[in-house]
Amino acid sequence: MTRYLARRLAFAAFLVFAVSSASLILTRLGEGDYVSGSLGIEARRETAAQARARYGLDKSIGEQYRTWLGRAVRFDFGNSLLYDRPVRDLVPERAANTAILAASALAIATLVGLPLGVVAGSRRGVVSGAIRSTSIVVLSLPPLLTSLVLVFVAARTGWFPIAGIRSAAVAPGGETLDFLHHLILPACALALPLAAVFERLQAQSMGEVIGEPFVLAALARGVTRRRIVWRDALKPALRPVTAIYGLVIGTLLSGSFAVEVTTSWPGLGNLMLDALRARDVYLVAGCAGAGAVFLACGTLVSDVALAMVDPRARE
Amino acid sequence: MIAAKKLADVPRPLHRIARLSKFACKIAWYGRVARFFKGSDSWPEGQLLTGHLRDLWTLGRLAALLCLASACGRATPPPPARTSSSSAIHAGGELVVSVRTEPRSFNRLAARDSPSDLVATLTQARLVRINKKTQDVEPWLAERWTASEDGRRVTLSLRQGVTFSDGHPFTADDVLFTFEAAYDSRVASVLADSLQVGGRKLEIAAPDPHTIAITFPTPFAPGVRLLDNVPILPRHKLEPALRNGTFASAWGLSTPPSEIVGLGPFVLAEYQPGQRLVFVRNPRYWRTAPDGTKLPYLDRVIVDVVSDQNAELLRLAAGQLDVTNGEMPSESYATVKRAADGGRVKIFDLGVAMEADSLWFNLKPGAFATDPRARWLQRDELRRAISMAVDRQAFADTVFLGAGEPVYGPETPANQKWYWTGTPKTPHDPAGAKALLATIGLTDHDGDGLLEYATGAPARFSILTQKGRPRLERGAAVVRDELKKIGVTVDVVAFDGAALFDRIGSAKYDAIYFRASRTDTDPAITPDFWFSSGTAHLWNIAEPKPATDWEARIDELMTRQVASLDEAERKRLFDEVQRIFIEHAPVLYFAAPRVIVATSSRVVNATPAVTLSPLMWSPDTLAVVH
Numbered sequence: 001m002t003r004y005l006a007r008r009l010a011f012a013a014f015l016v017f018a019v020s021s022a023s024l025i026l027t028r029l030g031e032g033d034y035v036s037g038s039l040g041i042e043a044r045r046e047t048a049a050q051a052r053a054r055y056g057l058d059k060s061i062g063e064q065y066r067t068w069l070g071r072a073v074r075f076d077f078g079n080s081l082l083y084d085r086p087v088r089d090l091v092p093e094r095a096a097n098t099a100i101l102a103a104s105a106l107a108i109a110t111l112v113g114l115p116l117g118v119v120a121g122s123r124r125g126v127v128s129g130a131i132r133s134t135s136i137v138v139l140s141l142p143p144l145l146t147s148l149v150l151v152f153v154a155a156r157t158g159w160f161p162i163a164g165i166r167s168a169a170v171a172p173g174g175e176t177l178d179f180l181h182h183l184i185l186p187a188c189a190l191a192l193p194l195a196a197v198f199e200r201l202q203a204q205s206m207g208e209v210i211g212e213p214f215v216l217a218a219l220a221r222g223v224t225r226r227r228i229v230w231r232d233a234l235k236p237a238l239r240p241v242t243a244i245y246g247l248v249i250g251t252l253l254s255g256s257f258a259v260e261v262t263t264s265w266p267g268l269g270n271l272m273l274d275a276l277r278a279r280d281v282y283l284v285a286g287c288a289g290a291g292a293v294f295l296a297c298g299t300l301v302s303d304v305a306l307a308m309v310d311p312r313a314r315e
Numbered sequence: 316m317i318a319a320k321k322l323a324d325v326p327r328p329l330h331r332i333a334r335l336s337k338f339a340c341k342i343a344w345y346g347r348v349a350r351f352f353k354g355s356d357s358w359p360e361g362q363l364l365t366g367h368l369r370d371l372w373t374l375g376r377l378a379a380l381l382c383l384a385s386a387c388g389r390a391t392p393p394p395p396a397r398t399s400s401s402s403a404i405h406a407g408g409e410l411v412v413s414v415r416t417e418p419r420s421f422n423r424l425a426a427r428d429s430p431s432d433l434v435a436t437l438t439q440a441r442l443v444r445i446n447k448k449t450q451d452v453e454p455w456l457a458e459r460w461t462a463s464e465d466g467r468r469v470t471l472s473l474r475q476g477v478t479f480s481d482g483h484p485f486t487a488d489d490v491l492f493t494f495e496a497a498y499d500s501r502v503a504s505v506l507a508d509s510l511q512v513g514g515r516k517l518e519i520a521a522p523d524p525h526t527i528a529i530t531f532p533t534p535f536a537p538g539v540r541l542l543d544n545v546p547i548l549p550r551h552k553l554e555p556a557l558r559n560g561t562f563a564s565a566w567g568l569s570t571p572p573s574e575i576v577g578l579g580p581f582v583l584a585e586y587q588p589g590q591r592l593v594f595v596r597n598p599r600y601w602r603t604a605p606d607g608t609k610l611p612y613l614d615r616v617i618v619d620v621v622s623d624q625n626a627e628l629l630r631l632a633a634g635q636l637d638v639t640n641g642e643m644p645s646e647s648y649a650t651v652k653r654a655a656d657g658g659r660v661k662i663f664d665l666g667v668a669m670e671a672d673s674l675w676f677n678l679k680p681g682a683f684a685t686d687p688r689a690r691w692l693q694r695d696e697l698r699r700a701i702s703m704a705v706d707r708q709a710f711a712d713t714v715f716l717g718a719g720e721p722v723y724g725p726e727t728p729a730n731q732k733w734y735w736t737g738t739p740k741t742p743h744d745p746a747g748a749k750a751l752l753a754t755i756g757l758t759d760h761d762g763d764g765l766l767e768y769a770t771g772a773p774a775r776f777s778i779l780t781q782k783g784r785p786r787l788e789r790g791a792a793v794v795r796d797e798l799k800k801i802g803v804t805v806d807v808v809a810f811d812g813a814a815l816f817d818r819i820g821s822a823k824y825d826a827i828y829f830r831a832s833r834t835d836t837d838p839a840i841t842p843d844f845w846f847s848s849g850t851a852h853l854w855n856i857a858e859p860k861p862a863t864d865w866e867a868r869i870d871e872l873m874t875r876q877v878a879s880l881d882e883a884e885r886k887r888l889f890d891e892v893q894r895i896f897i898e899h900a901p902v903l904y905f906a907a908p909r910v911i912v913a914t915s916s917r918v919v920n921a922t923p924a925v926t927l928s929p930l931m932w933s934p935d936t937l938a939v940v941h
Contacts, residue, residue: 031810034813041816041831042831044850047503054501054563084420084425085569093588155630168617266589273622274417278813
């Protein structure tokens, strides 16, 4: 298991390194750079040349990459050209916001999707049909559209703040509630499609499990349906969802980008968008690296969980 | 949505009925759910193929419930506030402004993006200010000035008793420091180029602590107008950074707010990365209102970062936002109009914009040396034909969704002082355009409806535009469609900003459709556009010498225009420049948008103006009903 874990960790490290390196190189390879975007078309050539020299953009891609790599191994990912702050400070503070959003969405999706999946998978009729149909509708909506709909509802009803992470004026002691109030809308936008995925998987799996002989045997012994569903059948039916749980963490990050922009959630998605627009090479590499960390962690958790359940996966 | 609105507007008893019916539905729903949980018909078999019709019915009920809930739960709209015309101005209160992105820096000399400019407008002050409403120069930190007869030297008397927000007195030394920083090559300031006349720096001297003498390299008619965009920075705070070469990164976003001092109406109190900036009144601000009230009126300005335009508009309509920092796009007008009809928002139609989106061709000599299209792509006739082929009214209606006006030259009627009233109105004449194209060899040789050159090569070129700007993309698409009608094939390609600017700078394009904004209405302030040697001479940047006779003529006229101290003569010369410009059409203009801005109904004393920041250009006089 230790060797397996080490192998997976090495792969995760390689993933982060490859993604951030590729991001830096690709951003640099594109036409235009931070200086041409920030100074605009009217800048004099000398002014632009001075700015490029200041930001190190006058170096070749190879030289810039080597310099960046040399510093990155010491966990110095350079300074953001856009915000003139170290990337290693900027990215974690935004990644934390994204992590909170993703974790909340995951929790909501789990709490909503799994029970509904169990119900839909163990019953037939109006309730399971309604759940199934709703899931299919929600599943077909991308998080961007869900967030737009929710933002619209929030604007019409005034139930939730439309944008941001906390209010400008909060009474002392009310910070947490205010934060949660802001969190609900983006978290739901992100969670709804995911809940639908969980519901579909869980329902399918539950449907298969309750057809197993041990369920019939239990029924024959007079065990109640509720007990069978929620105690005996649920555990084996959870396997498919558990298997994709890790991957979901990674995909949540990419899904959260659109939601963050729509709801002005100051997370990694908004930061990445700003960095890409401005051609801030170091910040793009940092954000992409952080995204890769999310994905790597998710994959690692998933792999380890799978390896613990099924030892054949370690080979 | 209309139904929802109506429901929200109904009297309270009906709300109660709606709530009761919702509650009743809930009870019924819970009952059904409970029943179905109690037993099923065919346990434990498959459950995926039955009950579909019932599912749809249930879904429908769910949707209806949601709609009802949405309509019933709608926040009570705030009562319509008094309008600016009828309200007395009360000091105090806070204003919430939105920006699309964070500022790049708190140092205006290091960043030129609009949020950074807004921060500078709130926290800093200039020697003189251009009143964006009247376009006149107003005394600001300099309370008066005199110009020498040759127009080369201006002496400014600085306001006395003014202090920075930290209490440090403001003197001429701070002005000297600001210009030193702006011109320092290590800083590579974004303002450095705009503070040059004829490509040379101004000479700044301080004969005494309250006087500044500015010497222009050549006679310069606009004089102090050039100083409008230079915030005066505190030497006592920033000098160490300039001396040790770190000025460009000084006052970055990680700087503690208390370190940022200025002469503006507000001071930065809080910066929440990615979220908002909070500014509070500068108690040492030096301006007072005509009635003696100490300015600014507002206690706080909150600048929220709202990255999505839809969210921004919804917040404005919902009363969670007072002002957006910029013009309202045409496509948002309907949403805001509905809010205005409900009394929650005020709309200001400021008339046609100062600048129109423009189309220009690559006129750099030799740019198409190996390209057979060189024979026609750089010809005046092509551009004149395009000007005739495009129906400007239809263009305005399509691109600006009706909120635009046809434009025929480099200046729009909004620039009242410099607009040439004799600007000829090019008629929409597709047949005339085809005839004109025939004179440069572009005719339909094979009868397929498309024009070709004599060699059989099709009349085809590409227009590059900026990605993510719907208005530009729509405009380029309309040009493409209009030219298709006369047989010219156009490919529209959208690039992101940096790539587009790179293409323009390196002259690697056929044609560009873009909005190149100018910093001032006076043409002498934007010489880089008019002079052939200019860096914003879009169609052929920084020519070593004028490539054409007409460009040489414009250079000559503009040289006289910039130097002349006779305003009538300057106007006459610039009219002539516009005449030549329109005749050769190096840049084509089709329509300009009407500038429409909106504020929440509680904003009073707003003086909206046709500028890049239509409402926030004068933050110290803005007030709110509170």
